[in-house]
Amino acid sequence: MRYYRTVGADGPRLVARMDADAYDLTAARPSVTAFEDLAYVASVSNQTIDEVAVDLLGEAETVSIPDETSVGIPTLVDEVWAAGVTYEISEQAREAESGMPEIYLDVYGAERPEVFFKATWDRVVASGDSVGVRGDSDWNVPEPELGIVLYEGEIVGYTIGNDVSSRSIEGQNPLYLPQAKVYDRCCALGPCVATPESVEDPHDLMMTMTVERDGGTIYEGETSTSEMVRTCEELVSYLNRHNSVPESAVLLTGTSLVPEEGFSLTPADEVHIDIDNIGHLANDVTTV
Template sequence: MRGILRFADAEGRVRVGLGDDDEDLVRPFPDVRGMADLLSRPLAEIRELVASASGEQPVGRQADVAVLPPVDGGTEVWAGGVTYERSRRARGEESDSADLYDRVYDAARPELFFKSVAWRVVTDGEPIGIRADSELDVPEPELALYANAHGEIVGYGVCDDVSSRSIEGENALYLPQAKVYAGGCALGAFVRPVWEVEDLDAGRVRMSVLRGGDPAFSGEVALAGLRRRPEDLVSRLFDCYPFPDGAVLATGTGIVPGMDFTLQEGDVVDIEITGIGALRNTVVRGQRALDWLVDSRAEPARRRPGTPLPE
């Protein structure tokens, strides 16, 4: 499997290229300044770049580069909510306004909300966060759509839309506080080109949470259970918003633990989407554990991975 990858080479230069698991090599795209630059281009041009990358000189093996989150510049991350039946039921369990979620599930207009600016996104091997003022927190494994400035879906990825159920459940108007905070958004390192995924609906989303090395939760759902078509979600997002650097849209989750489960510091969250990619993160608590994100804005090649993952 191969995918678009943002990385820092041995000299610390941040680049975008093509990673290939079969070859275990990374090949750079020539004259591409970053993911925002890539997502500003039409789909046909991006296809040409991916096709021509096989002729580029590799910068090394995947282990030789520092893998970075696949977003930068002005690219924004958004998310959709209540797009699976399980999500609708879960929102009703946590809230005293269950009818609100029932209505949006059946409505023509989806729930869409802002999730993160590019610099606050973490990727595989970096820590995700839970708020210090939240009592009930969950990972939300989701298919991510990478859309270019023209509203075309150019790739798929893995997203963890980490959320506070207790804050959103207290009042639906607290949604931004439940969703938007340091460590609340993780994206898998690889972006799978859309034209290389033959049957998206055949895929499955799987998630497990390890606590002290033992399973604390696991679940899976078919992508075919997504109520709204990816193209329709992107079309709605682009209706009234210009995205000159493209956008990432997480499509909602169909895996939600019961109300008796909450993430704890030190948990390890593993997410996999068939044919798309994987994501693994350790949980930290509170903003201070993610202060390194601020320092990494100027020098992304020096991102610190935070708490090491267990073997």
């Protein structure tokens, strides 16, 4: 199933989509307003999240499938982390931007992946909201990524992420990575959380991104997560090592869609990211 968090006049609601039907789980259980509520019950009852949801469907109201361009952040994530240099093209792009290119090649082929902190809850935006670019950077790019949703350190689902990056800042010196990655509105997540049963193989999903400006398309590309050099399980294992990951977290898995050198996001651009079996993440761009 896919799980959406909608926010209206009556507060947040959790909607489950199964094929062409959608169900308001909050109508069945008012205490269920977030994906984490299902994850908690699943963890203590030794069920899958989808099994917990199915138990509620008989009492849930049938509703319209949520508009994926205007939903809330699908998971009440405490922290967002990210992995880098997991695709060959990403390694090549970061070599090109940096005065120290060899360090990226070393990471791409190393046993230990690059895992870094990306965002707290208040820095994340939902599908339909404005993602940010830094005002002190003149080279800003979107990075479409498969996001692994974790509950108590275990994989419970997948979402779409946009790991927006200030390449001019990181390119000056790799030690500036935190400033290039962590700032207001630096990350978009959505539109939903898809459970592992719905996604099937996370290492074989088609991903597309388009960027629109003034009514025209200025970038479009497609790739597959099969190009990722590391597995989701491997990346999660390194995130969890000697690290107290909070109850709810997302780990972004890296990008292989890199606009050509010279491309930079500008205010009012629209970024659209699609991943098979998950959905469509849409954000316009603003300067922060």
